[in-house]
Amino acid sequence: DAGVTQSPTHLIKTRGQHVTLRCSPISGHKSVSWYQQVLGQGPQFIFQYYEKEERGRGNFPDRFSARQFPNYSSELNVNALLLGDSALYLCASSLEGIDGYTFGSGTRLTVV
Amino acid sequence: GEDVEQSLFLSVREGDSSVINCTYTDSSSTYLYWYKQEPGAGLQLLTYIFSNMDMKQDQRLTVLLNKKDKHLSLRIADTQTGDSAIYFCAERTSNSGYALNFGKGTSLLVTP
Numbered sequence: 001d002a003g004v005t006q007s008p009t010h011l012i013k014t015r016g017q018h019v020t021l022r023c024s025p026i027s028g029h030k031s032v033s034w035y036q037q038v039l040g041q042g043p044q045f046i047f048q049y050y051e052k053e054e055r056g057r058g059n060f061p062d063r064f065s066a067r068q069f070p071n072y073s074s075e076l077n078v079n080a081l082l083l084g085d086s087a088l089y090l091c092a093s094s095l096e097g098i099d100g101y102t103f104g105s106g107t108r109l110t111v112v
Numbered sequence: 113g114e115d116v117e118q119s120l121f122l123s124v125r126e127g128d129s130s131v132i133n134c135t136y137t138d139s140s141s142t143y144l145y146w147y148k149q150e151p152g153a154g155l156q157l158l159t160y161i162f163s164n165m166d167m168k169q170d171q172r173l174t175v176l177l178n179k180k181d182k183h184l185s186l187r188i189a190d191t192q193t194g195d196s197a198i199y200f201c202a203e204r205t206s207n208s209g210y211a212l213n214f215g216k217g218t219s220l221l222v223t224p
Contacts, residue, residue: 042214056210103155
């Protein structure tokens with residue numbers, strides 16, 4: 001079985017640009033969560049989606065948005081990129097969002 | 113996560129037991145998790161414990177939960193060099209909805 005897959009693995013963007021990160025959950029998992037991990041820190045919660053509905057949002061500005069598609073895959077969008085958005089963006093899937101969360105390998109975003 | 117605290121570094125000799133500690137402040141924590149992160153990789157779920165349990169054992173891993181002191185520990189028996197990684201403690205509380213609140217991680221170094 002494929003695990004949680006994220007694309008791209010690495011990305012370099014310029015300040016002010018827009019970025020879209022993609023995540024495919026484990027087959028059968030209906031919940032996808034997004035986390036931001038800055039170097040040397042633990043992951044910080046951004047969003048959770050379940051059955052295409054937003055079920056939770058962390059303390060991130062409106063420049064961050066996400067959605068979940070009928071096949072349960074998800075996109076994270078970040079507008080007007082800042083240098084401080086440079087981080088590892090992790091996607092996690094779970095069956096219903098209340099049990100163990102399985103993380104992907106992440107997308108390393110560098111903003112220059 | 114400011115509410116989850118871990119010591120930053122632990123060094124042990126190969127074959128010894130490792131004990132990684134975590135304290136949390138939210139008494140409404142429902143699930144508590146341990147994740148492992150190797151360099152450049154995502155998070156690997158090691159184990160999780162429901163708050164009505166005191167202990168959970170899974171092969172070389174033993175999780176102890178002291179709800180009175182809000183203390184969680186992960187014991188790794190017969191530690192191997194391949195166990196060298198960063199270990200994150202995370203809590204999910206009734207207040208956080210479905211978000212996981214992570215500590216900053218404990219870097220475990222296993223020396224031959």
